[in-house]
Amino acid sequence: MNYLNGTSLVNPHMKLLYKLPDMEQQAVERVSQDIPEIPSATEPHPHTMKLGEFIAHSHLFGRVKAGVWLKKGFSRVHEGVLNDLVKGGIKKGLFEKSVDALTESDFKELFIALQNMKLMAPSTRSVLSIGEESLAKSIGRIGTVDFFSVVSRKPTICDFKPVQVEVAVARLEDRAVEPDSSVQVLRFANRVPLQFDKAACAIVQSINSVNWRAYGIAQPKGGLPIGPYIIAVSVVSPFIKFKNASKETIDASDELVEEIRRALIQAGQRLSKHLRKETKASELEEKIRHIEQFGPILVEGLVDIAKASAARKKKAEEGLMKILGRDTSAAQQELDVAHAKLEAQQAAKQLEMNDLENDLESEAGV
Template sequence: MKTKEKSGKNKNFWVGENLVIKKYVDIAEELGSQMKAVSVAEFFKKNKHLLGFDNPLKSMLMVVKEAVDNSLDATEEYAHECEKKKREIEFPEIKIQISKEEHGLVIIPPGSDVPIADLIKTGKRNWDVMLLGKKLRASKVEGNTKLYNVEGRQIKLIFTGAKKPQVYVDNERAKVAERTLKYKVSITDNGPGIVEENIPKVFGKLLYGSKFHRLRQSRGQQGIGISSAVLYAQQTTGIPAKITSKIRSKKKAVTITLSIADNNEPIVHSKEYTDEFDYEHGTKIELVIEADYRESGEKSVFEFIRRTSIVNPHASFILIEPNKKKHVFKRTSNKLPREPTEIKPHPHGLEFGQLKDLLLATKAKTIKSFLVHDLSRVSSNMAESILKKLDIDSNKKPNDLTRQEIEKLLRALHKAPLQRPPTDCLSPIGKDALRKSILADTKAEFVAVISRKPTVYKGIPFLVEAAIAYGGEIKSEGMAQRLRYANKIPLLYDASGCATTKAIQEMNWKQYKVQSVAQNGVPMGPYVILIHLASVWVPYTSEGKSAIASYPDIIKEMKLALQDCARKLKSYLSANIRERIKAQRVGLFEAYMPELATALSKLTNVKEEEIKKSLLNVLDKISSVKSKEGEKNEK
């Protein structure tokens, strides 16, 4: 466990930390310090909501999300490796299969609300007791009575002829209740796979890995990783996680079942080797969780995968739902997104605690060297002049700065005329890839896309991408569908408090020929509006990490992006409306013309062809010069 106490202050993992990430580290710290008194399990139980496991529906999404994040990171890394080594790129493919585990009845002993075992029907009149997915053998069968020993307690089933047997625990009548729903979530990727020795650490240790210690655009900023999903499964069903992984160099895949012990160490239950694996290399995780599954709607797994696929056009997704329905979200791009790079903190975004921590953790020998090497965009001259002005010795050890000195330094740094931080740390989806992908998803008639240049807010680089799709197969009833993303992760909750929603609502849509706008400012009709915020640090509104905080700089960028798309939409719509009305009119006239020609021919004995020709001449004249009648009709 990489906590302060254990790893010591020389471990440089504070570098590049900032607030939100710090929160998680705080959790880890707390975890570490309370290790003796409180178990990891208990801590998790208490803080489940912090990690996104608020309710059964959201828990399902969180588990899928964590696993998909993990897989996307792994497969992308692999694809980049391929690219670097000039091998044929193996594009990410991720399979998500969710199945309903049989859900029968549970036995709840008197005076408790925790089930002690499952009760399952095994024959027409026969029932058995099951524990952790395994059928138990009865210790004694006597007439219409069956006896079992479960964890030192005696369970007795008496078959009375009623539908269900009567159940006694330690000779006291026990309750039999419907068990809450269990689902098996299984996610497979074609990533590099994980070396056998590392599997327990990656999946069986909270906060393992390096995601939280880097200042770069990453998905993982949203959760605390796949191990939280493992822990959630363990907490709700008690069934260990099953990991199967195969690396290129090995012939067989390895399957490990594991859980997380109270001291945050992985426990491996079993290890097997198998020839069966879907890909040449990759990782599969299977978790049995207590959760809820919805087939459609904003907060469904389908929607999550669909939305994930839109902003990850270089990856394919296959979703198999509990009802066996299979959805394939095909890759639409042959280009890998740019690999985000790590950056050092920019002085304009520093906060006091952060600076203090950086000073404590740095390897630099002098404060000047610290400013130049540990922060971004501070030149040697700039450092010299700042320190001189503050009357701080530039050779002073960073650790030795007094509180007042740190405060002074921070103020000076905030005001210093510095270049903006580098923005190549960001990995946008890209205009063309996003256009293709949203077109493939919505089958719209028109799509406007923009990927804005990176900009900086409080020393933190970020960029906004937006798209507006219109018409085609987009449903025209109700409000526009809004697709919100932060660092390529779909945001499904708390739409109303999100900066993206504010940006959409603050737009004057009518100005852009959008015919009807709901009272809350969202366009009505066949529109899909997508906003993506990519940043090394996304300011979320809360621990739930489902809405982007409404910083004016961010909203401004979002609105600029939307306005750009809306302008394109407007010119399309106005041309479209004109064309359509014209085409409708002309089409109607053309449709009736032969009939009129026939009737007139009968009345006058003039040839039909002659009449048609004359009518076409009139039509040409009328549709080029708008006649008075025509104008009236358009109104």
């Protein structure tokens, strides 16, 4: 189920039908009509390869000249780079040789020269993002949540590879979890859920490195935060480096961990703002409750002591409510605005779902 839930989360355009043993067929409707466009492919950057990978890559090009292979087979390698290699000591005739004719020492010479050369970072146009809006629509498909924060970072370069990190932090409406149970972590690499061997994964290490206590979530030292939360992290790149052959653990390079960490911090800051508003609302409600409970008793006692009239008693009660208004008017206004925004979002979501149902009915009629 975790795999299916994760797949539906990062593919909001997908309608999922599945049937498990002893269950009726289940349907997860799509929440977005935007079909993702497949980005143009990009070649690997020379700085991302080891010598063995560099040599193996040449075998994909057959009997072409080494210069042609370098320009067509790698990102950011062009004629100017080849000229710089010649200036750096590479023989020009080496580029005229067929790739099949290159010796191991030739490959090693080219490889070392490219590694020592400063090259442009690869393009980031090859990453396929989900998008904050689509991810926000999809978050409700993993469970009933009462708050979520979604962050979609701009594509960037980590270890000379184009990467985009997207994060969703959601608080479950059902709080019936063990007090010391860790948050549920959903990891994705190119929209594929990762199920096993999470301890060494870059995503988990990034989550552990964030001080979640600063954002209102309990966290043991050096461990995952605890509470009724789901933290979903998606890493998208045409060249994701995994730690093992099963491709269940993303390699925790410093640059990638830092990029994921920044996205998590942004999501945590948004969560913190929401929790502070909740605290204000709770304090406001508690204050009103106390005044309503003890205010009349206080007024009654003062009236008895001062032998005041009924009119004076009424004025005292009104004055007490004015004091309460001065203390809580700002918080009440913030609370009203928050409720209005929530109702508007719910109305918009309901309207969108109605349109979707109408479209589906129209398709079925056709």
